[in-house]
Amino acid sequence: GANPSERIRFHDYHPTPSDVRAEVLAGLSQTQKRLPPKLFYDRRGSQLFDAITELPEYYPTRTEIEILRAHGDEIADLLGRHRVLIELGSGSSLKIQTLLAALQPAVYVPVDISRDHLLDSARTLAERFPWLRIRAACADYSVPFELPLDPNGSDLTAFFPGSSIGNFDPDEARRFLLRVGEVLGSGGYLLIGVDLRKDPETLNAAYNDAQGVTADFNLNLLARINRELDADFDLNAFSHRAFFDAAYSRIEMHLVSLRDQEVKVAGHTFHFTQDETIHTESSYKYGLDDFHALARDAGFQPERVWTDPHQLFSVHALRL
Numbered sequence: 001g002a003n004p005s006e007r008i009r010f011h012d013y014h015p016t017p018s019d020v021r022a023e024v025l026a027g028l029s030q031t032q033k034r035l036p037p038k039l040f041y042d043r044r045g046s047q048l049f050d051a052i053t054e055l056p057e058y059y060p061t062r063t064e065i066e067i068l069r070a071h072g073d074e075i076a077d078l079l080g081r082h083r084v085l086i087e088l089g090s091g092s093s094l095k096i097q098t099l100l101a102a103l104q105p106a107v108y109v110p111v112d113i114s115r116d117h118l119l120d121s122a123r124t125l126a127e128r129f130p131w132l133r134i135r136a137a138c139a140d141y142s143v144p145f146e147l148p149l150d151p152n153g154s155d156l157t158a159f160f161p162g163s164s165i166g167n168f169d170p171d172e173a174r175r176f177l178l179r180v181g182e183v184l185g186s187g188g189y190l191l192i193g194v195d196l197r198k199d200p201e202t203l204n205a206a207y208n209d210a211q212g213v214t215a216d217f218n219l220n221l222l223a224r225i226n227r228e229l230d231a232d233f234d235l236n237a238f239s240h241r242a243f244f245d246a247a248y249s250r251i252e253m254h255l256v257s258l259r260d261q262e263v264k265v266a267g268h269t270f271h272f273t274q275d276e277t278i279h280t281e282s283s284y285k286y287g288l289d290d291f292h293a294l295a296r297d298a299g300f301q302p303e304r305v306w307t308d309p310h311q312l313f314s315v316h317a318l319r320l
């Protein structure tokens with residue numbers, strides 16, 4: 001219809017605040033303290049991430065969009081049109097816009113953990129694409145998830161761009177792909193963006209930008225925990241650190257304690273020695289063959305892969 005909001009259905013699976021509390025307390029109790037990267041994406045964090053994607057050093061987003069633009073028709077020819085198009089971690093739904101005209105999905109199902117951001121983006125999209133039906137789902141795809149799909153088996157395509165798969169350890173990644181496979185069923189396609197392994201200088205620069213946006217993004221995690229879990233992290237007493245670890249083929253992001261300190265979180269006290277870190281994110285980088293092997297382990301058949309001329313980034317079509 002003409003009214004954009006009439007073409008949006010919203011399904012809230014309530015990724016629960018109590019999960020956040022339990023995960024934060026568990027993560028900070030480990031010998032190597034850690035926090036799950038999905039907690040980056042509150043409203044401010046999602047805005048900061050959007051700012052990261054425009055940084056000169058952060059090549060993945062613009063390169064992936066360039067690949068999708070260059071090969072959109074070919075992608076649609078391979079996957080087929082009028083399918084149900086699920087996007088896992090849809091954020092601002094920017095990338096899908098490069099494919100909507102070519103794919104002509106019967107319905108678009110954006111899935112995101114950030115409720116506000118999901119709704120803002122769905123409204124924007126409904127205005128820009130007057131023919132598009134949207135079924136937005138607020139859910140946490142890092143744990144087994146439900147989706148608002150009709151049981152009468154249409155052909156499903158999942159879109160998982162941005163190399164978000166890189167946040168998982170390879171074994172978690174395989175289990176995640178298996179779960180996506182269960183949602184998709186046979187004949188399902190997964191179109192997935194994967195950042196490629198490359199020289200450490202390029203990788204390190206992408207996670208240590210000159211403007212310090214990535215540092216703000218990392219530190220915002222502590223601001224969020226202060227606000228939501230009644231914690232007292234001093235944001236001036238932690239700093240951003242990111243580096244490529246070649247042995248694991250991953251970028252690691254940490255928050256480094258600048259002094260000995262105690263922090264209260266939801267009634268619990270955590271001690272930090274000077275230079276002790278909280279590991280906040282891993283971002284794995286794959287060779288094309290490594291990723292194909294991972295996909296096959298999870299039961300997918302690699303059908304096609306598209307890359308940019310500099311082999312910075314890859315977009316894979318996997319079939320079930």
Ligand code: AVJ
Pocket residue numbers: 052060162163164166167206207214281282283
């Ligand atoms: C959204 C997980 C793909 O790993 O590059 C960007 C997140 N972290 N800068 C990435 C991120 C720091 C991003 N992913």
